[in-house]
Amino acid sequence: MRIIINNSSMVPIYEQIMEQVKAMIAGKELKENDILPSVRSLAKELKISALTVKKAYDLLEEEGFTVTVHGKGTYVAAMNTERMLEEYKKEVESEFEETIQKGKRYGLGKDEIRELFEIIIEEW
Amino acid sequence: MRIIINNSSMVPIYEQIMEQVKAMIAGKELKENDILPSVRSLAKELKISALTVKKAYDLLEEEGFTVTVHGKGTYVAAMNTERMLEEYKKEVESEFEETIQKGKRYGLGKDEIRELFEIIIEEW
Amino acid sequence: MRIIINNSSMVPIYEQIMEQVKAMIAGKELKENDILPSVRSLAKELKISALTVKKAYDLLEEEGFTVTVHGKGTYVAAMNTERMLEEYKKEVESEFEETIQKGKRYGLGKDEIRELFEIIIEEW
Amino acid sequence: MRIIINNSSMVPIYEQIMEQVKAMIAGKELKENDILPSVRSLAKELKISALTVKKAYDLLEEEGFTVTVHGKGTYVAAMNTERMLEEYKKEVESEFEETIQKGKRYGLGKDEIRELFEIIIEEW
DNA sequence: GTGGTCTAGACCACT
DNA sequence: GTGGTCTAGACCACC
Numbered sequence: 001m002r003i004i005i006n007n008s009s010m011v012p013i014y015e016q017i018m019e020q021v022k023a024m025i026a027g028k029e030l031k032e033n034d035i036l037p038s039v040r041s042l043a044k045e046l047k048i049s050a051l052t053v054k055k056a057y058d059l060l061e062e063e064g065f066t067v068t069v070h071g072k073g074t075y076v077a078a079m080n081t082e083r084m085l086e087e088y089k090k091e092v093e094s095e096f097e098e099t100i101q102k103g104k105r106y107g108l109g110k111d112e113i114r115e116l117f118e119i120i121i122e123e124w
Numbered sequence: 125m126r127i128i129i130n131n132s133s134m135v136p137i138y139e140q141i142m143e144q145v146k147a148m149i150a151g152k153e154l155k156e157n158d159i160l161p162s163v164r165s166l167a168k169e170l171k172i173s174a175l176t177v178k179k180a181y182d183l184l185e186e187e188g189f190t191v192t193v194h195g196k197g198t199y200v201a202a203m204n205t206e207r208m209l210e211e212y213k214k215e216v217e218s219e220f221e222e223t224i225q226k227g228k229r230y231g232l233g234k235d236e237i238r239e240l241f242e243i244i245i246e247e248w
Numbered sequence: 249m250r251i252i253i254n255n256s257s258m259v260p261i262y263e264q265i266m267e268q269v270k271a272m273i274a275g276k277e278l279k280e281n282d283i284l285p286s287v288r289s290l291a292k293e294l295k296i297s298a299l300t301v302k303k304a305y306d307l308l309e310e311e312g313f314t315v316t317v318h319g320k321g322t323y324v325a326a327m328n329t330e331r332m333l334e335e336y337k338k339e340v341e342s343e344f345e346e347t348i349q350k351g352k353r354y355g356l357g358k359d360e361i362r363e364l365f366e367i368i369i370e371e372w
Numbered sequence: 373m374r375i376i377i378n379n380s381s382m383v384p385i386y387e388q389i390m391e392q393v394k395a396m397i398a399g400k401e402l403k404e405n406d407i408l409p410s411v412r413s414l415a416k417e418l419k420i421s422a423l424t425v426k427k428a429y430d431l432l433e434e435e436g437f438t439v440t441v442h443g444k445g446t447y448v449a450a451m452n453t454e455r456m457l458e459e460y461k462k463e464v465e466s467e468f469e470e471t472i473q474k475g476k477r478y479g480l481g482k483d484e485i486r487e488l489f490e491i492i493i494e495e496w
Numbered sequence: 497g498t499g500g501t502c503t504a505g506a507c508c509a510c511t
Numbered sequence: 512g513t514g515g516t517c518t519a520g521a522c523c524a525c526c
Contacts (some may be wrong), residue, residue: 006400012525019139019229024229026231049526088230089240095223096244099216106149106212110248120220124234136501162513173503178514193255195510195513260510271477295510314487321455337488343471344492347464353395354460358496364461365489368468382509384516421518426499443498443525488504 001037007056013048017056022065026051026088027078036066036074063087125154125161129170133181137172141180149189149200160190160198187211249278249285253294261296265304270313274336284314284322299311311335373404373409377418385420389428397437397448398460408438408446435459 003020005013024030036042039057043050057074060066065084068074103113127144129137148154160166163181167174181198184190189208192198227237251268253261272278284290287305291298305322308314313332316322351361375392377385396402408414412431415422429446432438437456440446475485 008439012442014525023229023231026229032166052526053161055525073187088227088232089236091222092227092230092232092237093240093244095219095226096241097222099219100245102143102219103212103216104248105143105150106216107150108212108216110245112213113216114241114245116217117220117245121224121234121238121241124224138501164513173505175504176502179501181514191256192514193511194260194515197513253453267474267477271479276475282388300511302461312500315443336475337484337489338479340471340475340478340485341488341492343467343474344489345411347467347471348493348496350391350467351460353391353398354464355395355398355498356460356464358493361464362489362493365468365493368488369482369489370466370473372472386511386516412498421520424517427516429499441526442500445498453516 001042003046005048013052014056014059015029017042017046017053018060021056021060022088025065025079026084030076032076032078034076036076038073125166127166127170130174137176138180141166141170142184145180145184146189149203150208154200156200156202158200160200161190162197223231249290251294252289253296260306262304265290265301266308269304269308270336272330273313278324280324280326282324284324286321346371356367373414375414375418377420385424386428386431389418389425390416390432393428393432394437397451398456402448404448404450407447408448410445 001021001024001067003017005016007013009016011019021030021036030036036057037045039050039053043053048055057066057068061068064079065077066074067077100113103116108116125145125148127141129140131137133140144157145154145160154160160181161169163174163177167177172175181190181192185192185198185201188203189201191201224237227240232240249269249272251265253264255261257264259267269278269284276282284305285293287298287301291301294301305314305316309316309322312327313325314322315325348361351364356364373393373396375389377388379385381388393402393408402408408429409417411422411425415425418425427440429440433440433446433449436451437449438446439449473486475488478487
């Protein structure tokens, strides 16, 4: 697994791990029942604390993306693709909501905000 | 000044104050050379520490929104409206950028993301 | 008297007044026994508090530059020109001392510092 | 780290800390990626509040001298030595500028001021 | 353990 | 009165 940690980012390391694992699952790079690297090995590879990796795995399990089998390891959960997609979309939508609210408070109009959005997405 | 503090929010209080002051400036509720409430009086009103208010005011000054005169008070800076608007837009754009990147990592396509955005902005 | 106050300077207003009065005395713009504007009138002219002007006048008197006659006003003191010049020089010297010390701590050499000084003074 | 605090100085403690840390970086006593003492430990050592140390560290980070990693500590930034030197020089220059201006206002001539400077720097 | 934030007081300098 | 600084604690998130 190729996970890239940005130490100076404001995003906590455990969230960076979570997000990248989710992205791999979304991108079919990780499939159902695939095993994730062990907490210790990933920690060693990324040169971070094992506790940090564990926290990421715990939260992924809590959100239903993985299943941990005691003594064996952490596996990608058999998940309803539809439901997963819905989760991803909700996350993106709620971030858009926040940004749009902020723009509103700053006195920007609907079309101005849409224009800003289009500028960014067209850089794709 | 009507500022509303959400104590249980994860957003630090001083950022909540900053954002609301910025919004008031953007919304012409606060105009150039208007004086802000004193550090102490606002602290009392919001039932928070004076240091927390001071931190908000310090950062607002750093960002050029206000000017503080020792022994007199904190005033809304005479700011180039154009420049201010540009700052606001940059902030909104960079948030859109982040959300779009996240959507990408989740395997969403350009048009899917645009669709999510449109759903939200049409709720305006 | 033409005194210019910079409200946004970090230098306290009373020191700005003191320094400019001293400069006028040094520049013969103000001579022995000349009367300074009254505390109230100068305060009004500069749109500052009378207490601030009074503080400046008090300190000038303390340093021997002026004499205040109760009920009449504040006059430029009959001062030994030699002694006055010495005071001015000491003040300038001690500021140079501080700056040079700082340069030293920053690892700058004697000649580097002298070079910086020459750059500035040649802009005269 | 040997930092010396002068409690009775008019210079705020956090500025004293900042300046001494900068001097250590300039003097190679602190090198890139070296870790600074933790906020708490330095506060304890200097017998001052942790907040005061934190303020110093925050400002050092803002000026680009250090990088703070949440939960890990504060490190000396990988800084362009050239750029750093330029910053130091600018600071010294602007202080010279101020002192020279003051001398001017006091009626001192260019050569008189240069002479005062030479007296001080020759004491090196 | 680390830094990030906040509190409820205090004293000082400036107006 | 104002802001500028500092204290001695506290709780939280992160590693």
